[in-house]
Amino acid sequence: MINNKIIENCKDELKNYYNNYIKEKKSNNIYLEDKYFNYFLQIIDRFSKQPLSTQEEIFNFLGLSNKNDLVFLNDAIRASSIAQNLITKSGIGKKYWNTIMPFAKTTEQTLENNYQFPQRIALFPGVSCMFYCGFCGRNQSEKYPTSILNESKLTFDKLFSQIRNSTALSISGGLEPLTNPKIGEIISSARNNDIRVPLITNGYSLTENFLKRTPGIWDLDSLRISLYGIDKESYKFITRVEKSFDIVKKNTISFLKLRNINNKNLKFGFNFIVIPENVNQLNGILELVKSINENVDNGRGVDFLTLRDDYQSVTGNDDKFDEERKYKLSTKMDTKVRNILIDKLGEFEINKSKLCPELYVDYGYSLEALYKNIFDKQLIKVTHKEMRNFGFTQMSVAIDLYGDVFVYREAGFLNRKGNKKFIIGRINKNNSLEDVIKKFLKNKKPINYEFQDERFMDSFDHVLTSLVNQAEKDQKFDIPFKKGPILGRIMSNEINLGNNWYTEKN
Numbered sequence: 001m002i003n004n005k006i007i008e009n010c011k012d013e014l015k016n017y018y019n020n021y022i023k024e025k026k027s028n029n030i031y032l033e034d035k036y037f038n039y040f041l042q043i044i045d046r047f048s049k050q051p052l053s054t055q056e057e058i059f060n061f062l063g064l065s066n067k068n069d070l071v072f073l074n075d076a077i078r079a080s081s082i083a084q085n086l087i088t089k090s091g092i093g094k095k096y097w098n099t100i101m102p103f104a105k106t107t108e109q110t111l112e113n114n115y116q117f118p119q120r121i122a123l124f125p126g127v128s129c130m131f132y133c134g135f136c137g138r139n140q141s142e143k144y145p146t147s148i149l150n151e152s153k154l155t156f157d158k159l160f161s162q163i164r165n166s167t168a169l170s171i172s173g174g175l176e177p178l179t180n181p182k183i184g185e186i187i188s189s190a191r192n193n194d195i196r197v198p199l200i201t202n203g204y205s206l207t208e209n210f211l212k213r214t215p216g217i218w219d220l221d222s223l224r225i226s227l228y229g230i231d232k233e234s235y236k237f238i239t240r241v242e243k244s245f246d247i248v249k250k251n252t253i254s255f256l257k258l259r260n261i262n263n264k265n266l267k268f269g270f271n272f273i274v275i276p277e278n279v280n281q282l283n284g285i286l287e288l289v290k291s292i293n294e295n296v297d298n299g300r301g302v303d304f305l306t307l308r309d310d311y312q313s314v315t316g317n318d319d320k321f322d323e324e325r326k327y328k329l330s331t332k333m334d335t336k337v338r339n340i341l342i343d344k345l346g347e348f349e350i351n352k353s354k355l356c357p358e359l360y361v362d363y364g365y366s367l368e369a370l371y372k373n374i375f376d377k378q379l380i381k382v383t384h385k386e387m388r389n390f391g392f393t394q395m396s397v398a399i400d401l402y403g404d405v406f407v408y409r410e411a412g413f414l415n416r417k418g419n420k421k422f423i424i425g426r427i428n429k430n431n432s433l434e435d436v437i438k439k440f441l442k443n444k445k446p447i448n449y450e451f452q453d454e455r456f457m458d459s460f461d462h463v464l465t466s467l468v469n470q471a472e473k474d475q476k477f478d479i480p481f482k483k484g485p486i487l488g489r490i491m492s493n494e495i496n497l498g499n500n501w502y503t504e505k506n
């Protein structure tokens with residue numbers, strides 16, 4: 001059954017296209033039967049909802065008995081721009097499609113373990129962190145020695161000079177990036193190499209004084225503050241720092257005023273992780289944004305908000321994996337909370353149009369479905385058994401202040417228990433990222449995974465793992481991506497990784 005109204009509305013147009021395609025290709029007339037046109041629609045519908053479906057699953061789902069039929073239908077879908085649009089833009093899988101497409105083109109290289117410069121690099125330049133968020137996988141007693149800062153800056157300079165247009169960089173953590181006194185110089189160095197830089201921070205150090213000392217901040221493309229509550233109490237519950245709310249709010253206002261003077265193009269937003277403890281805070285975010293915007297008296301306020309699920313790097317995992325923590329969140333998102341969340345997101349949409357109509361909201365992967373009033377259990381996640389033997393260095397790596405290269409992003413916390421096996425080498429003045437990755441791939445020593453190692457992956461790593469696994473399964477089923485229904489997975493056009501959380505165009 002097709003319940004995607006947009007696909008239903010295009011049915012006549014698709015039927016015309018489908019019949020003409022069969023005539024033009026002089027395909028077997030058997031395909032003119034309604035049954036096949038129905039399969040054609042169902043494949044489009046299924047991929048618009050579940051982009052990570054395998055060919056074998058589709059084959060069984062449609063009850064086909066001949067793989068050639070599926071290959072024919074895929075060819076017809078691949079050749080239709082309407083079908084391609086419907087798959088990638090009309091359904092609840094849209095966010096996944098946005099992320100997946102540029103990386104899907106690299107699955108073959110990844111499956112072959114061929115070297116390719118990573119498409120995405122997450123840089124973790126933070127020295128330490130002053131917060132103790134319950135869902136964060138950092139080792140709360142660790143910080144880097146400041147004696148390495150000069151060396152690290154030189155290593156990063158070299159890295160930036162080697163990054164090409166097709167690679168996206170982001171600055172995050174690891175720990176808290178603004179604790180690096182050279183953060184401004186690091187941003188400017190990337191910018192001078194024509195790299196667009198988004199940064200994510202907890203915002204605690206983003207004071208007016210810091211901004212005076214750090215003019216490089218204005219070279220950012222976007223700055224996102226991770227919002228850990230909506231008032232003093234809720235903020236302290238997550239961060240364990242008494243004045244965290246007041247300081248972050250004050251910093252946000254002064255940052256925005258200066259942004260409107262120094263670089264109007266710099267986009268500013270908040271990131272909010274939805275956990276059972278805070279589903280009631282969604283409307284409070286809008287009140288907070290409104291109040292901040294009212295205090296910014298010289299132009300634009302908050303541009304965007306990203307809402308995210310907890311990818312369970314800590315919550316839901318065995319306690320034995322944790323170092324000493326200040327506290328541990330006790331609950332995990334479940335069906336009951338998710339149903340409440342659907343209602344809350346409905347209210348949120350209505351209030352948004354009243355309180356902050358200009359605010360762009362990005363619901364991330366799975367919340368996108370909920371906000372459209374469709375139940376979606378959780379993020380796409382894999383277990384340690386499905387993790388890739390060699391990660392996917394062709395697609396993504398993370399690099400910390402030591403220059404250590406991590407295959408997964410949640411592994412990139414200094415001395416996080418169990419993370420050593422995810423370090424594939426160290427970049428420095430003699431050793432480039434290319435050297436490190438080539439050596440790792442040449443060694444052919446697979447990573448040895450253990451129970452709950454998936455906690456070292458964030459949601460993006462989970463999606464990439466699922467994508468490479470999908471490509472592998474399709475290959476084994478003899479219908480590889482190039483014979484599948486999606487043109488964008490194989491088209492060799494310019495790759496736009498869209499490091500933006502502030503527009504639909506990513």
Ligand SMILES: C[S@@+](CC[C@H](N)C(=O)[O-])C[C@H]1O[C@@H](n2cnc3c(N)ncnc32)[C@H](O)[C@@H]1O
Pocket residue numbers: 129135136137172173174175176177200201202225226271273308309310311312313314
């Ligand atoms: C690890 S932090 C590092 C940067 C900085 N300290 C901060 O908090 O923004 C990077 C981002 O990951 C988010 N994050 C941490 N743990 C998470 C989890 N379990 N699920 C989803 N996002 C998480 C943080 O909220 C933040 O937005």
Ligand code: SF4
Pocket residue numbers: 129130131132133136137138173174175176202
């Ligand atoms: S999420 Fe960011 S602010 Fe919170 S503890 Fe982790 S590194 Fe620190």
